[in-house]
Amino acid sequence: MSTAPTELAPSATETNESSPDPQAVASPAGPHGSSVPPASVPPTPGAARAVADYSGYKVVAAKHPWRWVGTIVVALGVVAILFSLATNPRWEWDVVAQWFTAESVIRGLGETLKLTVISGVLGFVLGFILALMRLSASPLLVSVSWTFSWIFRSTPLLVQMLLWYNLGYLYEKISLGIPFTSVQFFEVQTTTLISQFAAAILGLTLNQAAYSAEIIRGGILSVDQGQLEAASALGIPAWRRSTRIVLPQAMRSILPTAFNEIIGLVKGTSIVYVLAYSELFYTVQVIYNRTQQVLPLLLVATLWYIVITSVLSVFQYYIERHFAKGAVRTLPQTPLQKAKKFFTLRTTAKDLR
Amino acid sequence: MTITETLAPAQTRGLVEITEVHKSFGALHVLRGVSLTVEPGAVTAILGPSGSGKSTLLRTINHLEKVDSGYVAIDGSLVGYKKRGNSLHELREKDILKQRTEIGMVFQNFNLFGHLTALENVVEAPVVAQGKTKAQARRRGLELLERVGLKDKAHAYPRQLSGGQQQRVAIARALALDPKILLFDEPTSALDPELVNEVLDVIRELATSGTTLIIVTHEMGFARDVADTVVFMDQGQIVESGTPAELFANPHEARTKAFFSKIIEPAFNI
Numbered sequence: 001m002s003t004a005p006t007e008l009a010p011s012a013t014e015t016n017e018s019s020p021d022p023q024a025v026a027s028p029a030g031p032h033g034s035s036v037p038p039a040s041v042p043p044t045p046g047a048a049r050a051v052a053d054y055s056g057y058k059v060v061a062a063k064h065p066w067r068w069v070g071t072i073v074v075a076l077g078v079v080a081i082l083f084s085l086a087t088n089p090r091w092e093w094d095v096v097a098q099w100f101t102a103e104s105v106i107r108g109l110g111e112t113l114k115l116t117v118i119s120g121v122l123g124f125v126l127g128f129i130l131a132l133m134r135l136s137a138s139p140l141l142v143s144v145s146w147t148f149s150w151i152f153r154s155t156p157l158l159v160q161m162l163l164w165y166n167l168g169y170l171y172e173k174i175s176l177g178i179p180f181t182s183v184q185f186f187e188v189q190t191t192t193l194i195s196q197f198a199a200a201i202l203g204l205t206l207n208q209a210a211y212s213a214e215i216i217r218g219g220i221l222s223v224d225q226g227q228l229e230a231a232s233a234l235g236i237p238a239w240r241r242s243t244r245i246v247l248p249q250a251m252r253s254i255l256p257t258a259f260n261e262i263i264g265l266v267k268g269t270s271i272v273y274v275l276a277y278s279e280l281f282y283t284v285q286v287i288y289n290r291t292q293q294v295l296p297l298l299l300v301a302t303l304w305y306i307v308i309t310s311v312l313s314v315f316q317y318y319i320e321r322h323f324a325k326g327a328v329r330t331l332p333q334t335p336l337q338k339a340k341k342f343f344t345l346r347t348t349a350k351d352l353r
Numbered sequence: 354m355t356i357t358e359t360l361a362p363a364q365t366r367g368l369v370e371i372t373e374v375h376k377s378f379g380a381l382h383v384l385r386g387v388s389l390t391v392e393p394g395a396v397t398a399i400l401g402p403s404g405s406g407k408s409t410l411l412r413t414i415n416h417l418e419k420v421d422s423g424y425v426a427i428d429g430s431l432v433g434y435k436k437r438g439n440s441l442h443e444l445r446e447k448d449i450l451k452q453r454t455e456i457g458m459v460f461q462n463f464n465l466f467g468h469l470t471a472l473e474n475v476v477e478a479p480v481v482a483q484g485k486t487k488a489q490a491r492r493r494g495l496e497l498l499e500r501v502g503l504k505d506k507a508h509a510y511p512r513q514l515s516g517g518q519q520q521r522v523a524i525a526r527a528l529a530l531d532p533k534i535l536l537f538d539e540p541t542s543a544l545d546p547e548l549v550n551e552v553l554d555v556i557r558e559l560a561t562s563g564t565t566l567i568i569v570t571h572e573m574g575f576a577r578d579v580a581d582t583v584v585f586m587d588q589g590q591i592v593e594s595g596t597p598a599e600l601f602a603n604p605h606e607a608r609t610k611a612f613f614s615k616i617i618e619p620a621f622n623i
Contacts, residue, residue: 230464233415234530235454235482238446244477248468326468326510 095296099287100303108283109304115269115279116308119201120262123208130213131220132242145213152210157271160207165199165275200272208265215257219250251323259316266308280304366428367393367533367565369414374423376409383409385589386423391582393428393533396566398576398597401586402612407569410586411536414567415456416449427455427534454482457527461539463519465511471498471522472507475529483530490529497525501555517548521555528559535559537568553579573613577601585609 085091099105133145152160163170168190177184194202223246231241270281278286281301288297317334324331333341369391376384383406391397399407412418413425416433424441425432433449434441444452465474475494479485485493498504501521503514511519520540527535537556541549553575560566560579570576576583577597584594585604592606604610 224464226460226462226464227466229417230458230460230466232450233417233453233456233458233460234478234526235450236478237450237481240481244481245466249466323468326470326512329513 090295091299092293092296095293096299096303099284099297099300102287104283104287105280105300105304108278108280111277111279112266112269112281112304113308115200115204115272116262116266119204119208119269120265122201122205123265124212124216124258126205126209127212128216128247130209131216134213134217135220149210149213152207157203157207157268158274161199161203161271161274164194164202165196167194167199196272196275196277199275200269200277204265204269204272208261211261212258215254215261216250218257219252219254220246222253223249248323249327252320252327255316255320255323259312263309263312266312267305368428369534369565369567370426370429371410371414372423372426374410374413374425375421376406376413376418377421383589384413384420387586387589387591388423389584389591389594391565391567393565394563395581396560396579397568397582397584398580399567399569399584399586400571400573400576400612401592405586406589407586408538411458411538411567411569414534414536415453415458417458419443427452450482454478454530455533457530457532457535459520459523459527459535459537459540461542463511463516463523463543465519465523465526467511470508470510471503471514471525474511474522475526478526479529494525494529497528498522500528500558501525502551515548516544517551520544520552524552524555524559532564534565534567537566537570539569539571541570541572573601585612587612 086093130145130148133141134149136142171190173187174190174193175184175187220242227245227249228241231245236245269279272279273282273285276282284297284301288294291297321331321334369389371387371389374384374387375382385406387406387410389397389410399410401407409418413420414427414432416425419433424434431441432452434443435448436442465471466477469477472491472494475497476487476490479490479493480487495504495507498507501524503518503521503525506514506518506522511522514522520543524540540556541552544552549572553572556566556568557575557579568576568580580597582594583597583600585592585600585606585608587608592608593600593604600609601613604613
């Protein structure tokens with residue numbers, strides 16, 4: 001804190017706007033402050049001259065003492081939190097470390113990733129189709145798409161899961177045939193068709209599709225109508241118009257929200273515990289019910305979720321960058337490129353010395 | 354390459370016949386029985402105040418707008434419809450797209466595909482709509498970019514180009530399909546005055562190439578220099594048409610006179 005007043009003094013006198021008397025500002029800094037102004041004020045400013053000559057002045061950036069105060073307070077807070085995390089024995093970090101890479105936890109993690117990837121991909125593909133239906137000219141397609149989103153967005157995911165899993169109770173057998181005739185190609189027991197895994201995938205996918213349909217539709221609507229017009233004037237077929245011209249440009253507004261959804265889905269998969277499906281969260285629950293080490297095991301799951309989210313965030317950065325091609329005049333540098341530049345600059349500076 | 358060489362084969366293609374075309378948007382009657390014949394290889398400028406239906410008329414020629422009644426024909430075949438017995442059947446999307454490859458269009462706002470480079474913009478349609486190989490299309494694309502003076506910008510994205518450069522890329526893109534007819538919808542209206550000429554120069558060069566050009570424009574001086582026929586439209590109708598010399602010097606209709614008296618002086622001063 002002792003440096004702040006001395007920093008303030010020269011800048012206030014040099015800009016010479018806020019206070020006409022440099023001594024008034026410099027005085028709190030004591031004898032040290034008062035010695036600065038005479039050196040930096042050029043001789044005879046010439047008050048009567050129309051155009052002042054500032055070429056002899058040095059430009060000094062504005063100082064922000066309160067920003068420094070804030071930074072220090074926040075830094076102290078962060079250190080305090082880290083310190084307590086590290087030293088409070090009740091976090092039981094040794095237990096966390098013990099279970100973090102345990103085989104059952106890793107297997108659960110694998111299941112979580114499997115559910116996320118499959119229902120994420122299927123959900124977004126189905127969502128894309130639903131979005132196109134919603135934007136089509138056919139009133140039937142529009143209303144089917146709308147109804148789908150309406151139903152799946154308005155029922156709790158938990159209920160959807162349980163319904164799919166208990167579909168065998170509602171419909172004992174599922175068969176494929178020609179409606180209103182006795183022709184049947186195959187018939188199967190519902191309970192054998194809908195396993196825990198199938199129910200989980202069905203529930204997560206359909207729910208995800210309802211949300212991603214809206215995200216994709218929003219992205220498509222954000223693309224200028226002129227793009228479609230130009231494409232049809234050039235004789236480019238409809239499917240190609242959507243996939244080559246509109247979708248890549250829609251991606252810019254789709255991606256941030258889509259990654260929100262996928263990151264939500266990573267953690268959202270934990271809802272399949274109602275099906276006793278042993279993904280990461282359910283596995284951890286089973287373990288702490290046995291060992292009673294509730295907090296450390298929740299931390300194990302949390303840390304893994306943090307790892308997945310971090311990896312996804314890196315993906316998000318680079319995918320967004322890919323689709324920013326042409327949308328910005330020059331792409332900003334990636335952190336890696338910045339780091340590379342920083343280190344090459346430093347080494348060349350060293351070589352020069 | 355002499356003018357006669359390029360004109361000779363082109364004169365057999367690019368005849369546009371617009372007959373009694375009507376078009377409404379809701380209660381707004383935008384086109385009220387427009388008839389116009391454009392000879393192959395001719396350059397036609399359509400002038401008129403805003404809202405007179407110029408752009409809509411242009412858009413009916415490549416079926417971006419469906420007509421309510423009347424018809425548009427190119428080289429004797431109907432645009433967007435097929436005659437079968439006593440009725441006109443609307444063509445399927447596929448066939449309409451095929452017709453459109455013979456009609457290039459240049460838009461007021463360029464409408465370049467922002468996520469594709471200049472060359473990719475030019476190459477896209479010949480590959481997808483005409484089944485050319487990528488190599489063929491690229492070679493032709495570079496030729497066309499050179500023709501509009503932008504060969505060195507082939508790998509730039511539209512956002513990195515000036516408005517005039519973007520419009521020149523858009524013209525190259527329209528030319529890539531080797532169309533019989535080129536439609537220009539106010540090609541210089543979105544440009545700075547300084548950039549207008551670089552686009553007009555490209556169009557002027559095209560005017561001698563034998564392609565039928567139909568240009569909706571507010572550039573009176575340009576219309577006078579380049580067009581074979583000038584058409585004046587107002588309130589969804591063609592008020593009068595003629596050679597630039599006739600129409601600008603000696604308009605018959607009061608409406609035309611009034612329009613030119615307001616616009617033509619400052620335009621000629623530029």
